[in-house]
Amino acid sequence: MPIVRVEMWEGRTHAQKAELARVITEAVVTIAHTTPEATIVVFDDIAKENWASGGILASDEAK
Amino acid sequence: MPIVRVEMWEGRTHAQKAELARVITEAVVTIAHTTPEATIVVFDDIAKENWASGGILASDEAK
Amino acid sequence: MPIVRVEMWEGRTHAQKAELARVITEAVVTIAHTTPEATIVVFDDIAKENWASGGILASDEAK
Amino acid sequence: MPIVRVEMWEGRTHAQKAELARVITEAVVTIAHTTPEATIVVFDDIAKENWASGGILASDEAK
Amino acid sequence: MPIVRVEMWEGRTHAQKAELARVITEAVVTIAHTTPEATIVVFDDIAKENWASGGILASDEAK
Amino acid sequence: MPIVRVEMWEGRTHAQKAELARVITEAVVTIAHTTPEATIVVFDDIAKENWASGGILASDEAK
Numbered sequence: 001m002p003i004v005r006v007e008m009w010e011g012r013t014h015a016q017k018a019e020l021a022r023v024i025t026e027a028v029v030t031i032a033h034t035t036p037e038a039t040i041v042v043f044d045d046i047a048k049e050n051w052a053s054g055g056i057l058a059s060d061e062a063k
Numbered sequence: 064m065p066i067v068r069v070e071m072w073e074g075r076t077h078a079q080k081a082e083l084a085r086v087i088t089e090a091v092v093t094i095a096h097t098t099p100e101a102t103i104v105v106f107d108d109i110a111k112e113n114w115a116s117g118g119i120l121a122s123d124e125a126k
Numbered sequence: 127m128p129i130v131r132v133e134m135w136e137g138r139t140h141a142q143k144a145e146l147a148r149v150i151t152e153a154v155v156t157i158a159h160t161t162p163e164a165t166i167v168v169f170d171d172i173a174k175e176n177w178a179s180g181g182i183l184a185s186d187e188a189k
Numbered sequence: 190m191p192i193v194r195v196e197m198w199e200g201r202t203h204a205q206k207a208e209l210a211r212v213i214t215e216a217v218v219t220i221a222h223t224t225p226e227a228t229i230v231v232f233d234d235i236a237k238e239n240w241a242s243g244g245i246l247a248s249d250e251a252k
Numbered sequence: 253m254p255i256v257r258v259e260m261w262e263g264r265t266h267a268q269k270a271e272l273a274r275v276i277t278e279a280v281v282t283i284a285h286t287t288p289e290a291t292i293v294v295f296d297d298i299a300k301e302n303w304a305s306g307g308i309l310a311s312d313e314a315k
Numbered sequence: 316m317p318i319v320r321v322e323m324w325e326g327r328t329h330a331q332k333a334e335l336a337r338v339i340t341e342a343v344v345t346i347a348h349t350t351p352e353a354t355i356v357v358f359d360d361i362a363k364e365n366w367a368s369g370g371i372l373a374s375d376e377a378k
Contacts, residue, residue, distance in 0.1 A: 055214030063067030088244030151370030169365040180278030302358040307340030
């Protein structure tokens with residue numbers, strides 16, 4: 001039943017998500033003693049315009 | 064004040080969302096004793112590439 | 127695979143949550159064409175001190 | 190370390206998000222005694238078709 | 253309709269939350285052109301044991 | 316900047332969370348090419364009374 005959500009800037013490839021899903025699921029199964037089938041991983045791609053730290057949007061930071 | 068979030072794979076129609084919003088709101092109002100106006104339903108469409116169970120992305124599962 | 131989250135003020139009984147879980151799952155299964163086993167409902171009890179509308183915490187509203 | 194999430198209907202401009210990120214970060218830093226660098230603001234644009242109150246999708250409300 | 257969620261370490265006082273709710277609501281109303289009544293602010297108190305950066309739980313960091 | 320949220324039933328120990336935070340952060344850093352300092356892991360302990368699958372609360376399932 002664990003649900004893992006991964007918020008990252010958009011641009012990660014399909015292969016990166018597939019590997020993250022596999023490795024995170026393994027970690028959760030091993031450490032938290034659950035089954036792979038019960039473990040859900042959801043990715044959420046965040047646009048740089050939708051993310052700020054220090055009060056500045058990431059899309060404005062390089063300017 | 065209840066807020067209900069529904070995460071589903073993308074592809075559900077406008078009509079399905081409209082009916083879900085109506086039926087879920089009715090259930091929350093009746094069972095949790097609130098008002099329709101105070102009840103918010105938010106849908107979040109998840110791409111199959113952004114969802115894994117068993118450590119495998121849903122977009123890779125049929126392969 | 128639908129995941130439904132229900133945020134409500136704390137104080138709902140076990141029986142209310144059980145009925146909400148049952149009715150919401152039925153609605154999702156029927157309307158969105160999925161299975162009960164694939165449908166997850168998570169409740170999140172929010173303290174009135176942790177909720178504001180109109181800029182005023184719900185715990186302060188009756189004052 | 191505060192993380193602030195702002196869900197709004199889609200359509201807000203880049204300038205509005207930039208100002209919201211700046212002002213909200215200032216408020217969190219001042220009131221909750223943290224640093225700007227430790228404060229993250231994430232925006233989530235919600236389509237009107239994905240939002241209901243009173244059991245009716247916002248995209249259907251004007252009809 | 254904006255919903256703002258504020259995740260912070262537990263320990264903030266009622267007065268800090270009340271002021272944050274007031275100031276954030278004002279910012280959202282002014283900048284995003286909505287009404288106070290339509291603006292919801294939800295706080296989520298996170299225990300230091302439930303938060304990690306750099307791979308280390310915040311509750312372990314001072315050790 | 317990745318934020319990873321892990322929702323699990325309550326009852327996991329401090330040591331399990333510490334190890335999960337470490338291993339998940341390593342995975343995200345390696346696979347998604349970010350830094351440990353930029354990677355946040357948040358745990359959310361869910362009571363069995365607040366979780367349902369198949370329309371039945373987990374706290375009722377063994378009955």
